[in-house]
Amino acid sequence: MMRNYLFLIFFVAAQMAVAQNILRGVVIDQDNQPVYGASVVWENTSEGTNTDESGNFELPLNSSSNQLVVSFVGYKTEVLPISTTFIRVKLYTDGALEEIIVSAARRSMIKSQRPTANTVVMSSAELLKAACCNLSESFETNPSIDVNFSDAVSGSKQIKMLGLTSPYILIAEENIPSVRGASQAYGLSFTPGTWVESIQVTKGAGSVINGFESISGQINTELIKPMDDIPYYLNVYGSSDSRFELNSHINEKLSDKLATTFFIHGNMRLGRHDNNHDGFLDSPIGSQINVLNRWQYQNVEKGIVSFFNVRYMDDKKQGGQMDFNPRTDKGTTNYWGSEINTQKVDVSGKVGYVFPDLPFQSIGLQVAYNYHNQNSYFGLNKYDIKQNSVYGNLIFNSIINNTLNKFSTGINFSYDNYNEFLYQNQVTDWSRRDNSVGAFFEYTYDNLDNFSVILGGRLDVSNRLGVFATPRIHARYVPWEDAVIRGSFGRGKRAANIFAENQNLFASSRQFIVAQDGGKVYGLSPEIAWNYGLSFNQKFTLFGKRADAGFDFYRTDFTKQAVVDVDFSPQQVVFHNLNGSSYANSLQVDFNIELIKHLNLRTAYKYYDIKTQYYSGKLERPLQAKNRVFVNLEYQTHDHGNGHWRFDATYNWLDKQRLPHTASNPVNERFPAYSNPFSSVNAQVTKVFSDSFEIYVGGENMTNYKQPRPILGNTDPFGQYFDASMIYGPLFGQMYYAGLRYKFL
Amino acid sequence: MKKILLLALLTFFGLQAHAQDAKSVSKTHGKYDIEVKGNCNMCKKRIEKAAYSVNGVRSAEWHADDQTLHVMLNDKKATPLQVQQAVAAQGHDTKFNNKDVKATPTDYENLHGCCLYERE
Numbered sequence: 001m002m003r004n005y006l007f008l009i010f011f012v013a014a015q016m017a018v019a020q021n022i023l024r025g026v027v028i029d030q031d032n033q034p035v036y037g038a039s040v041v042w043e044n045t046s047e048g049t050n051t052d053e054s055g056n057f058e059l060p061l062n063s064s065s066n067q068l069v070v071s072f073v074g075y076k077t078e079v080l081p082i083s084t085t086f087i088r089v090k091l092y093t094d095g096a097l098e099e100i101i102v103s104a105a106r107r108s109m110i111k112s113q114r115p116t117a118n119t120v121v122m123s124s125a126e127l128l129k130a131a132c133c134n135l136s137e138s139f140e141t142n143p144s145i146d147v148n149f150s151d152a153v154s155g156s157k158q159i160k161m162l163g164l165t166s167p168y169i170l171i172a173e174e175n176i177p178s179v180r181g182a183s184q185a186y187g188l189s190f191t192p193g194t195w196v197e198s199i200q201v202t203k204g205a206g207s208v209i210n211g212f213e214s215i216s217g218q219i220n221t222e223l224i225k226p227m228d229d230i231p232y233y234l235n236v237y238g239s240s241d242s243r244f245e246l247n248s249h250i251n252e253k254l255s256d257k258l259a260t261t262f263f264i265h266g267n268m269r270l271g272r273h274d275n276n277h278d279g280f281l282d283s284p285i286g287s288q289i290n291v292l293n294r295w296q297y298q299n300v301e302k303g304i305v306s307f308f309n310v311r312y313m314d315d316k317k318q319g320g321q322m323d324f325n326p327r328t329d330k331g332t333t334n335y336w337g338s339e340i341n342t343q344k345v346d347v348s349g350k351v352g353y354v355f356p357d358l359p360f361q362s363i364g365l366q367v368a369y370n371y372h373n374q375n376s377y378f379g380l381n382k383y384d385i386k387q388n389s390v391y392g393n394l395i396f397n398s399i400i401n402n403t404l405n406k407f408s409t410g411i412n413f414s415y416d417n418y419n420e421f422l423y424q425n426q427v428t429d430w431s432r433r434d435n436s437v438g439a440f441f442e443y444t445y446d447n448l449d450n451f452s453v454i455l456g457g458r459l460d461v462s463n464r465l466g467v468f469a470t471p472r473i474h475a476r477y478v479p480w481e482d483a484v485i486r487g488s489f490g491r492g493k494r495a496a497n498i499f500a501e502n503q504n505l506f507a508s509s510r511q512f513i514v515a516q517d518g519g520k521v522y523g524l525s526p527e528i529a530w531n532y533g534l535s536f537n538q539k540f541t542l543f544g545k546r547a548d549a550g551f552d553f554y555r556t557d558f559t560k561q562a563v564v565d566v567d568f569s570p571q572q573v574v575f576h577n578l579n580g581s582s583y584a585n586s587l588q589v590d591f592n593i594e595l596i597k598h599l600n601l602r603t604a605y606k607y608y609d610i611k612t613q614y615y616s617g618k619l620e621r622p623l624q625a626k627n628r629v630f631v632n633l634e635y636q637t638h639d640h641g642n643g644h645w646r647f648d649a650t651y652n653w654l655d656k657q658r659l660p661h662t663a664s665n666p667v668n669e670r671f672p673a674y675s676n677p678f679s680s681v682n683a684q685v686t687k688v689f690s691d692s693f694e695i696y697v698g699g700e701n702m703t704n705y706k707q708p709r710p711i712l713g714n715t716d717p718f719g720q721y722f723d724a725s726m727i728y729g730p731l732f733g734q735m736y737y738a739g740l741r742y743k744f745l
Numbered sequence: 746m747k748k749i750l751l752l753a754l755l756t757f758f759g760l761q762a763h764a765q766d767a768k769s770v771s772k773t774h775g776k777y778d779i780e781v782k783g784n785c786n787m788c789k790k791r792i793e794k795a796a797y798s799v800n801g802v803r804s805a806e807w808h809a810d811d812q813t814l815h816v817m818l819n820d821k822k823a824t825p826l827q828v829q830q831a832v833a834a835q836g837h838d839t840k841f842n843n844k845d846v847k848a849t850p851t852d853y854e855n856l857h858g859c860c861l862y863e864r865e
Contacts (some may be wrong), residue, residue, distance in 0.1 A: 024858065025858070026858045026859040026861075028785075028859065031809075032784040032785070032809070032862055033785070034784070034785050035785070054785060054786075055859055056859060086858060088861055162850060235795065357774060357776065359817075360803065399803065399804075401803075402797055402802055403803060403805075404797055447794070448790055448793055448794065451793065462746075485865060673852055
């Protein structure tokens with residue numbers, strides 16, 4: 001940073017008065033490419049410097065020498081007499097190293113300065129760094145996303161962005177919204193990590209192309225493409241909490257135009273563990289079978305690419321007391337237990353056509369059908385939801401005058417049929433049909449240099465949300481070299497599926513109360529929020545190491561919200577319309593550096609200020625740390641053709657979190673007002689034997705921190721003080737795992 | 746939509762475009778490969794910007810490795826020669842169909858240090 005400022009100041013000074021006592025220059029190779037890191041030294045002195053990424057250098061003139069020595073590994077050293085204040089030096093390879101292939105390792109998490117929106121692309125290599133068996137666990141190494149447990153029963157993980165839970169993130173698979181409606185609570189665990197090719201994480205208001213629902217961000221997952229796939233892939237995983245996974249991909253290329261892959265995933269959790277001796281399973285037992293068959297047809301001459309996917313998934317979970325037996329105890333008060341069974345069927349297709357004579361113009365059609373059926377009970381609470389959805393999207397991309405001005409326009413529609421029943425003392429039927437159709441237009445201007453902007457707008461008609469417009473703006477500006485400023489602004493609107501999104505609360509004796517006031521979504525208003533963001537990032541060289549630092553600040557302002565109020569009474573959860581203000585401010589400061597070759601350090605500090613007007617006053621969002629620290633270290637040994645090692649460790653520190661109000665309970669059934677701060681460490685070691693075989697071992701929560709008392713009222717789970725939803729930390733102590741990956745290339 | 750897909754396809758088309766030289770791809774649009782001398786990314790920005798300044802240029806991409814500017818333009822509105830002139834005015838020597846359009850010495854010397862390519 002400092003160096004850059006100095007350079008800037010210097011640069012300006014140099015513009016004003018030609019600095020006579022400074023030698024400026026550039027070092028290039030025989031292909032006229034800048035040489036980065038070349039050494040430039042006055043002969044027989046220690047006065048020298050190194051060239052920057054553009055091959056430029058600056059060096060004060062030296063009184064004792066006017067011979068400049070320019071050298072770089074693999075090039076012939078040049079010694080040049082200097083008589084001017086600017087010099088261009090060309091280095092020629094010295095032939096001895098002609099055979100060496102220089103390759104730069106591509107980072108697995110790319111924070112590119114190119115995209116207009118604040119987007120980070122996580123490659124599949126990033127996903128290999130954690131135990132990561134499914135999408136919900138794949139963000140452990142991403143500082144922008146916080147991963148938390150949602151309750152003490154289902155074992156599911158909840159992600160947050162800008163401090164807001166996943167319903168406020170538009171989660172899409174290949175740009176088709178996927179985790180929505182009924183799948184909101186567990187949907188992320190329905191995509192196995194090995195199927196993923198890459199994940200794009202966008203902070204703040206997203207693009208209008210995929211819909212109007214995103215408020216805090218967008219996460220889009222791209223699955224592996226059959227055309228680029230390898231013939232066979234196998235991954236086996238086992239862990240000390242008795243979780244076993246098997247992933248197998250079989251790919252067949254039927255011709256140069258047609259390929260298919262079968263993805264088969266199975267997992268089992270067998271272990272009944274109760275490490276904290278509260279009588280409840282620390283993690284659920286269960287199993288999942290998940291099968292996807294994906295086809296890709298590609299005809300380059302005609303400019304056609306198309307995909308067709310069929311998927312079936314069956315997921316079973318059982319949690320609750322150790323002695324609970326579903327066959328004899330379901331629906332009784334013998335023991336408290338819970339089962340969540342989900343079946344999913346997805347069929348989707350996509351056709352893209354690029355106009356052969358106008359490569360910048362294309363048209364695409366996506367159609368998806370989705371069936372989701374969840375039957376579940378939590379003690380005596382029973383919750384069933386079935387969702388049939390159809391989604392379609394037609395997009396036309398082209399340019400205005402030239403490719404600096406691009407636009408995308410199109411229409412999309414969605415239809416959802418919900419059969420939803422909640423049994424709590426009595427049965428309530430929340431079945432409904434939702435449909436919406438909308439048109440969008442997005443214009444992108446990019447001057448290919450230092451400025452780009454995306455202006456997007458949508459107009460939607462929905463039976464539940466009415467007729468409304470969604471504006472979104474993203475802009476990017478490069479004020480000086482290697483720096484980027486981004487700003488975004490947008491509006492999001494959504495129908496909160498209050499039960500599906502808050503299933504963790506079923507694991508309590510809370511009564512579900514909906515304070516209806518005539519709205520069209522469960523009797524409440526649709527949620528509306530505005531999101532504003534500003535970010536800055538600067539790449540620089542620190543002691544000769546590549547580094548970058550930056551910050552981003554986002555504010556989300558709710559004008560309407562379906563407030564989930566667990567502070568009114570420990571025996572109730574009240575869903576009510578926002579009456580007052582509700583906002584989420586988040587600040588993230590990052591610093592990343594490559595300490596030595598192959599050793600990367602990522603650090604982030606996050607500050608969250610999230611407040612909502614509840615019945616009992618304006619309070620901090622419960623179960624949300626105000627301050628968080630994230631540190632990730634990765635190291636890879638050099639590969640000399642006989643394999644290499646990869647090491648990865650992540651440290652998270654979470655400050656105290658406000659716990660929901662329990663002061664009205666008897667003394668021994670209360671939580672303190674705030675949790676204690678805690679930290680956790682995850683680490684993994686991978687031995688890569690060859691391109692086709694690797695073995696990994698790792699540990700999660702190695703500091704062995706456990707939430708001291710996860711469940712209130714655990715001795716009387718059918719009593720009025722029972723609550724297993726107030727989870728702020730890990731339940732399971734240390735967990736170790738091992739696995740292997742085999743690729744048939 | 747599928748930006749990635751589009752990119753992949755564009756790459757394919759790019760490869761195809763390599764195979765054809767200055768071939769009209771439709772009634773109105775033609776693709777041309779103009780030789781343009783330059784060094785670095787800074788040159789790339791300058792060259793492409795200059796090409797885009799010509800009305801009728803649809804897309805322009807310069808690659809340092811083969812010293813070639815790939816342009817696609819509307820043949821009714823623009824000619825490769827106009828693109829050559831616009832690029833040369835920014836200091837970069839050009840060549841298309843054995844016709845040289847060179848930068849003036851002043852324009853060449855005004856280039857940033859790292860862009861001072863070797864002139865023939």
